[in-house]
């Protein structure tokens with residue numbers, strides 16, 4: 001049901017063929033000078049960084065014209081498909097929940113489409129603390145069932161996506177004076193391990209104060225009473241969502257990003273209609289589906305209006321309570337920890353974390369009611385002060401200061417309201433509402449539970465499909481079906497890795513894409529310049545960018561930088577000239593694939609900088 005105007009504006013968006021090569025770069029090796037504004041220690045304010053630009057010939061050799069035809073995930077084709085057929089399921093929201101629902105549905109043999117008004121994971125799902133866990137802190141509130149379920153999911157996700165969800169070591173410092181003695185901690189973590197049952201991760205142990213300070217010399221020694229070390233799960237949240245979506249698309253799902261669901265028109269007798277807006281072209285579209293899943297997270301209320309009739313089971317008093325959590329990042333050398341360090345806050349007893357992440361260490365999180373508009377989600381100055389204060393209680397370093405902070409990020413927890421409870425005590429469990437005919441809303445939950453939430457939501461949707469439309473869905477297989485890239489990493493020294501490839505680049509690609517890195521390595525073997533980092537000190541290569549454009553549905557530079565390249569923490573790099581140089585080079589490469597004009601390439605860079613200032617800069 002795409003309107004004429006939408007097709008026309010899509011044509012207008014596509015640049016004329018002649019202009020497609022207009023952002024052709026000068027060829028050969030160049031060096032660039034980037035200036036000032038760098039907050040990273042060890043960086044001079046003017047710094048020369050050698051860059052090897054792949055020539056246009058190299059880019060063409062990698063993919064001859066017309067390049068669009070080579071896109072395995074072409075947004076235009078997916079947009080077109082949205083209006084062409086009646087889907088079994090339309091999912092609104094491309095975060096962890098929505099993408100997991102779409103993947104589960106398509107793997108059950110359903111015809112499914114998904115839209116997100118921004119990029120994949122552009123809501124809360126790229127702003128988490130990045131743990132896949134049962135949640136130690138829920139032991140305090142005796143939510144043992146919830147913790148056990150989280151630990152089961154941790155085991156499942158480590159099996160189906162081992163390159164994305166990994167065990168990492170945590171160190172919990174004991175401070176007997178503040179009520180956290182080593183024995184108390186050992187008991188709590190022992191209980192946590194017990195709840196994991198046969199899925200328990202090995203390695204829990206108590207350490208003396210001396211052994212603790214040997215492992216993490218940056219810890220404040222006064223009041224330290226040893227520590228307990230244990231293992232839990234970590235994930236790159238945005239990459240997990242992207243790979244979930246890739247898996248769904250490869251199985252036949254239609255997924256269109258930057259498409260907003262503006263209005264939902266349920267029907268008593270047939271499929272629901274969802275009025276959509278393509279936010280890149282401004283065109284209006286319509287899509288029809290037997291069942292609509294509202295997976296809009298903290299924004300679910302905007303679609304919920306008029307579509308939810310609360311059940312008699314107490315759901316009437318339930319509604320969304322947006323709770324904001326923020327993080328900040330330092331260069332790794334400011335806080336050079338080797339494992340995740342738990343940081344209990346003395347003022348309110350909350351547990352914060354310091355997490356090593358490549359060249360950076362990030363700290364978080366906060367928990368405050370988000371009372372402002374839902375389209376402005378950024379860390380506030382008071383939250384930065386709070387995190388720095390807690391970090392100062394745990395670590396002994398004068399460098400943990402606001403001036404050293406490279407970036408911040410904030411997300412909104414889509415918590416389900418229980419009246420009169422502070423947000424910290426609200427359950428992270430999820431709820432499923434059925435409202436208007438054929439509309440299912442999934443609310444709450446946490447990243448860890450996204451696969452399970454999808455399974456339960458799909459069971460509800462399958463019931464509706466069967467009752468109302470006589471359509472049967474297969475059983476859920478996401479409990480064992482491997483993710484793309486899960487067949488095993490490409491190990492160091494594997495013959496698939498081109499001999500000339502920089503080790504840091506090879507490790508980054510294997511670590512991020514698992515077995516799928518082999519495809520990127522093959523491309524580099526054919527055209528070696530595609531394996532040269534765009535900028536010294538950051539392992540982003542043209543080959544990785546081409547992979548994102550061809551296979552991961554990326555259509556804007558900011559989406560590449562802040563979601564597809566998420567493990568490299570581009571939001572922290574963008575505080576320095578290095579990040580800006582990566583952005584400029586990446587725009588040129590994306591442009592050559594997607595037919596951008598020179599002007600468009602420049603606009604993408606300035607839009608990305610604007611997104612960085614809005615969402616990630618230090619308040």
Ligand SMILES: Cc1cc2nc3c(=O)[nH]c(=O)nc-3n(C[C@H](O)[C@H](O)[C@H](O)COP(=O)(O)OP(=O)(O)OC[C@H]3O[C@@H](n4cnc5c(N)ncnc54)[C@H](O)[C@@H]3O)c2cc1C
Nearest residue numbers: 093095096097117123124125129131261297325446447448
């Ligand atoms: C600070 C913080 C730290 C956290 N840390 C952890 C953690 O370590 N471990 C853990 O398990 N959980 C964690 N969580 C919870 C977890 O991040 C969230 O539960 C999860 O990401 C929510 O995913 P979602 O898909 O439901 O929502 P979102 O990721 O917000 O996705 C909703 C999507 O809907 C889209 N959307 C909204 N309205 C529309 C519309 N009208 N049309 C189209 N699209 C629309 C949005 O653009 C968005 O992409 C954390 C949360 C926060 C805030």
